[in-house]
Amino acid sequence: MGGVVIAGSINMDLVAISARFPAPGETLMGEGFARYPGGKGANQAIAAARLGAETLMIGAVGQDSFGREMLEVLAAAGADVSRVKEVAGVSTGVALITVAGGENTIIVTAGANGHLRPQDVAALPLEAGDVVAGQFETPLETTAVAFERAKAAGARTLLNTAPATGQEALGLVPLADIVVLNETELAALSGVAVTPETSLGALADATGRLRARVDQAFLVTLGRRGVLGALADGHFHVPAFAVEAVDTTGAGDCFAGALAAGLSAGLELRQAVLRASAAAALSVQRQGAGPSMPDLAALEAFLAERGQVAPAGS
Template sequence: MGRVVVAGSINMDVVATAERHPRVGETVAGQSVMYFPGGKGANQAVAAAKLGVPTTLIGRLGRDAFGEQLRAFLAAHGIDLTAVKDSTGASTGTAIITLAKADNTIVVIAGANAEVGADDVAQVVLTPGDVAVSQFEIPQPTISAFFQRAKAAGATTILNPAPASAFDSALFALVDILVLNETELGFLAGIELGDAPTPQQVTDAVRELKPRPDQTVCVTLGARGAVAVTNGDAKLIEGRAVKAVDTTGAGDCFVGALAARLSQGAAMADAIGYANAAASISVQRMGAGPSMPSAEEVRAWL
């Protein structure tokens, strides 16, 4: 049994709701303000920890009220936070979201997340069987340093290249499993994939990424499930028919659950089916962190 070690972002999502969005220069009266722990790194760590797997998070928080609240929230989920350091001067990562008539605008301030560096990832000793996970909300050189250490230790690496951003082949070479959605795949493959690409179109786009035969590329397709491509062989994992109420964090649940299951020694096909089931539970509840299922819930659902 290994651990899940996530190097990634920790944010407070501040959501303001209003009847309509203000125009530039205008002030409108809002209806409510809500605070949700977020950031892809934190969400994925919460998903893995809720599934009962020992989970370590590497990240940074500001020395401010959001930092304190997020530290308490993550600790309450049993996540090892010894490698979550305080920033020297930056604020805690924050997403300012305005929500009006189901349309949102989002401004993300990386803050302390931009300071997560190679020294931070060097604090955690990885061992064979561990699963190292990262996303593109911390600097890419940090992810490279993290994955170099993981590969040298015999751990498995999962990269979730979100939000989509170009990355060099040296980083891709360190990745065992790439997990991305259709938008990110279209961006990285340089292909216009449209709204609901067929599994064949997805497989063709994955080929553009030129994965090695030993690498798996797993593309999440929302309600339609996921396609996993290994050595040119594509497998469709059918989405589970559920009544979705909020898909926020579904991708993060998928990544966290995949890592959790692999750290327990599961084979790839089993782990992907498990992640698909876990994520389909998460979309039936509101929020990101609070929607992540427990191991018992996934077992019952499978």
């Protein structure tokens, strides 16, 4: 068994709840407001730690109340925050989120996340069996160094290609053993038009445009359609768990963090995907990103209720 290392963003989420999304130039009266711990890196670290993985968070926060609160939240979830640095003169990252009808729109201000440097990850304590995860909310060159360090140590690398960015982000793909992306991100990075009706085979073919090595796995999260696993020699499909979504914020992060936890525990890829899908299904039934991440007991109960057995190693 290995551990999980998350190199990524730490944000405070400021959430407005509305009956619908406003049109450009329109002002709506909201139905509620909440503040939640968030950031793709922090969310993934919380998800992995709550599922029992030994989790190290690498990131940056400002010297402000949001930063102090985020460190407390991560530590309370069980993540090691000893390598989260505090940056003077900048704010902790903030995400402005509108939730309407179970869907969301998000604007992220990077703040201290933009100050996570390559030297902050160059000497990570890694071993074979560890899983190192990164995303696109911190500098790409820093994630590249973290992945190079992981490969040198024999650890596995997991890239969550969110949020979708320009073509410069493609430079990280060859360094990833496992790439997790949604339909929008697949279209942005591959240049292939993707719709909710695009067949699984066509989606798998689109990932082929991104494949740099035959040993890479691409996991395309498809919402209600489940998850497509695309390998060099074929693909598999894990159907979604049917639940009523309250807030989808952080669902993709929950999937990635739970996937990293499962892989670090020695699970085979398809088993880890099933477990991560169940964790994400649990997360969308609660408001907020960080607070919605389930613990291991909740995950095992959820799987048992649906006739699934949490695979050995979880």
